[in-house]
Amino acid sequence: MRVNGKPIRVMIDTGATHNYLASTQVERLSLVVGKDRGRVKAIKSPHQQVDGIAKEVPVKLGPYEGKFNMRMVIIDDLELIVGLEFLRQTNTMPVPYADMLLMMGTNQAKSCIIPCMPMNMAAENISVLQLKKGVKRHEPTFLVTLCIEDIKHSWGLIPAAVKELLLESEDVMPQDMPKRLPPRRIVDHEIHLVLSVKPPARAPYRLSQPKLTELRRQFTKILDIRINVPSKSIYGSSMLFQKKHDGSPRLYVDYRALKKSP
Secondary structure (H helix, E strand, C coil), X not given: CEECCEECCEEECCCCCCCEEEHHHHHHHCCCCECCCCEECCCCCCCEECCEEEEEEEEEECCEEEEEEEEEECCCCCCEEECHHHXXXXXXEEEHHHCEEEECCCCCCCCEEEECCCCCCCCXXXXXXXXXXXXXXXXXXXXXXXXXXXXXXXXXXCCHHHHHHHHHCCCCCCCCCCXXXXXXXXXXXXXXXXXXXXXXXXXXCCCXXXXXXXXXXXXXXXXXCCCCCCCCCCCECCEEEEECCCCCEEEEECCHHHHHCC
16 A cells, blocks of 8 residues: 555554554654544553544555545554545455455445455564573574664654754764774863872772673773773772673773772
């Protein structure tokens, strides 16, 4: 099906009362969305508010060309759900065993047959125990994640002000560390020492071999780009690792002893 001249995947659902479009497709299809107070309820899920409605949207499905309304909702796996509203408006009958739509014709439109493609939405799931057993047996295991690499091409309902802020600040957290130090400022940072205070110096924490290898790797990288330089200071703080949300190690410096100093 083509909506506003752009292709989109459609699921024919005789259990849906209206036509529902995923909110993430609004910007891509260049739709004008108005307010709507309705709610939608799916099986085994709570009610959700309809984000809006686009009226009289141009649609082309095979030889059929017409206009119908679409309500915006949050949909996980689909882009557009065509329900009874469209089927009644176009006098269309789905024929599942033949994988086709039978359009009877309306408003001087000729009757036609539109072939369809069955969608396999079922996915095989495994338990955590099955996954652990597979890893222990060294079975091939793959982890797939999705990420938006370019904010400019994201199709979600991102407010213009938020999108502008994200684009302006995309260099704040670069993928790679800078290759040189920032330019010298007018005011240099300095720490005023208190006389007759014993400098805090802690012995390093014990690290396992994998963590020690990771520590050396990160130190070598930092020293190579000269963000840090070797020091013989009498002050010393221990370092440790903490897992990030993705499982990779994050390096921390334990400055608690320094903060306790007067």
